[in-house]
Amino acid sequence: MGAVQDILGRIYAYLISLTMAETFSFDIVSEVNMQEVDNAVNQSLKEIGQRYDFKGSRSAISLDQKEKKLNIVSDDEFRLKAVLDILQGKLIKRNVPIKALSYGPVEPSSGGTVRQIITLQVGIEKENAKKLVKMIKDTKLKVQAQIMEDQIRVSARAKDDLQSVMALIRKAELHFAVQFTNYR
Numbered sequence: 001m002g003a004v005q006d007i008l009g010r011i012y013a014y015l016i017s018l019t020m021a022e023t024f025s026f027d028i029v030s031e032v033n034m035q036e037v038d039n040a041v042n043q044s045l046k047e048i049g050q051r052y053d054f055k056g057s058r059s060a061i062s063l064d065q066k067e068k069k070l071n072i073v074s075d076d077e078f079r080l081k082a083v084l085d086i087l088q089g090k091l092i093k094r095n096v097p098i099k100a101l102s103y104g105p106v107e108p109s110s111g112g113t114v115r116q117i118i119t120l121q122v123g124i125e126k127e128n129a130k131k132l133v134k135m136i137k138d139t140k141l142k143v144q145a146q147i148m149e150d151q152i153r154v155s156a157r158a159k160d161d162l163q164s165v166m167a168l169i170r171k172a173e174l175h176f177a178v179q180f181t182n183y184r
Contacts (some may be wrong), residue, residue: 024162025155026183027148028132028169030124030176032100034065037120040090041070047086058113059083070101070118077106080114097177121176123150128176135172136165 041063048054048061059074061083072087074080088098102119109115124132129147136145136154143156143165156162166180 023155023157024159024184025153026162026166027181028124028152028154029179029181030100030121030150031179032068032096032120032122032177033094034068034120036094036096037070037091038063038065040087040094040096043090044083044087047090048083053082054079058111061087068120068122070120071115072118073109073113073115075113077114080106080116084116099175099177124152124176124178125150128174132169132174132178135168139165139168141165 041061044061048059057075057079059079060072062071062073063069064071070087072080072083074083091098091101100121102121104117104119106114106116126147129150129152132152133145133147136143141156141161141164142158143154143161145152145154145165154162154165156165162183169178
C-alpha cells in the first residue's frame with residue numbers, strides 16, 4: 001500500500017506543478033554608483049591640476065554624496081564647460097550614465113567665479129514611472145507592470161515577453177537613465 005501512496009503523491013505533486021505557472025520578473029531602476037562618481041571626480045581634479053590651460057585657474061569639483069550633488073566652480077563659463085567636458089568623459093569611462101545628471105543653471109559665485117550644481121538622479125520619479133508603465137501596457141503583451149517606490153517591477157509568464165519589454169525600453173527616447181536588475 002505504501003508504494004501506491006508514493007506514486008499517487010508524485011502524480012498529485014506533478015499535477016499541482018502544472019496548474020501553478022511559473023512567473024518571471026525583472027525590475028527597472030535608475031541607479032548611480034556613487035563610488036564610481038567619486039573616482040571620476042578625483043580623476044577629473046587630477047587632470048585639471050595637470051593641464052596647462054587650467055594653470056592659475058580656480059576650477060574645482062566637489063561631490064556631496066549624501067545630497068547626491070556635484071558642485072562645479074570655475075573662472076568663467078568657457079572654463080566651466082571645459083571642466084564639464086573632462087568630468088563627463090571620466091564618468092563615461094566609468095560607466096556612469098550621463099542621463100542621470102540633471103544640470104542646474106550657471107550662476108555667478110563669489111570672487112568673480114561661476115558655478116553650476118549638478119544633481120545625480122537616483123530612482124525613477126512617479127511621473128516617469130507612470131509613463132513607463134503606460135508604455136509597457138500599450139504593447140498589449142501579457143505582462144504586468146507595477147510601481148514599487150522608485151522602481152518598476154515587470155512580471156510575466158513568458159521570458160520572451162519580458163525580453164520584448166526590455167528591448168522596447170532600451171529603444172525608447174527616455175530623458176533619464178534606466179537599468180534592469182533582479183531578472184528571474
